[in-house]
Amino acid sequence: EHLINDATKEGYTGMRDTLASGRFNVEELNLVEKDSVPADAEILIIAGPKKDFMTHEIAELTAYLHRGGKVLLMLEPDSSKTLQPLLTKYGVAWKEKKAVLERNRLQQLADNNPLTPIVTSYDNNHEITRDARQMSIFAVATPVEKAEKIPEGVTVSSLFSTSKFSSEVSVEGNRLAVNEKNDRKGPLSLALAVSGKVEKAGDKKEEKKK
Numbered sequence: 001e002h003l004i005n006d007a008t009k010e011g012y013t014g015m016r017d018t019l020a021s022g023r024f025n026v027e028e029l030n031l032v033e034k035d036s037v038p039a040d041a042e043i044l045i046i047a048g049p050k051k052d053f054m055t056h057e058i059a060e061l062t063a064y065l066h067r068g069g070k071v072l073l074m075l076e077p078d079s080s081k082t083l084q085p086l087l088t089k090y091g092v093a094w095k096e097k098k099a100v101l102e103r104n105r106l107q108q109l110a111d112n113n114p115l116t117p118i119v120t121s122y123d124n125n126h127e128i129t130r131d132a133r134q135m136s137i138f139a140v141a142t143p144v145e146k147a148e149k150i151p152e153g154v155t156v157s158s159l160f161s162t163s164k165f166s167s168e169v170s171v172e173g174n175r176l177a178v179n180e181k182n183d184r185k186g187p188l189s190l191a192l193a194v195s196g197k198v199e200k201a202g203d204k205k206e207e208k209k210k
Contacts (some may be wrong), residue, residue: 002074004028012047031057038066045072053082061086066197077142077171079157090194091150100141100188101178103165115140117162121187128193129159136160141190143168154196160180161187 004016016026035058077099087094102117116139122132146156166186170177
């Protein structure tokens, strides 16, 4: 995980300071120590989760979302697969150990690192990326796509994608497994916006009883 008190290049002290300079009070949350996400939490940021989530933590995240909470979840190729059920519940398709291999001719702007995709295509109809115009660079990105089946009451939008020259490759330890014939080709979605509300377990049964 990227921690807000970590001043190294892997840490997010810069993000913390930027948010704190505005209207936000930024605090670290450990759901092992606390029973739930605080009621006044405007947004919960989960940055590059590596460790497996416990059942209690997933339950509290789900409860927070059901209360109308907002989550910014930043996945990486080696993020924990224990998040899969929660992602599926909200119409998000993500596979662990998958990275983007970018062959864009503009890749030289990223020091010729093929694992640093360049993004120039944004959804200008969505409020989050409506004003996005400049090129963005993402180091060691993992694709996140709309699931084939979107739950009722949920809207999933892709915010931006890689170039058509990119492909999805497998990560095996510290190496990439590239299969040019079978690897999924770009454009590959790198960010999703999910809105709406999914049913809680038992909601339909309760409606039938009524």
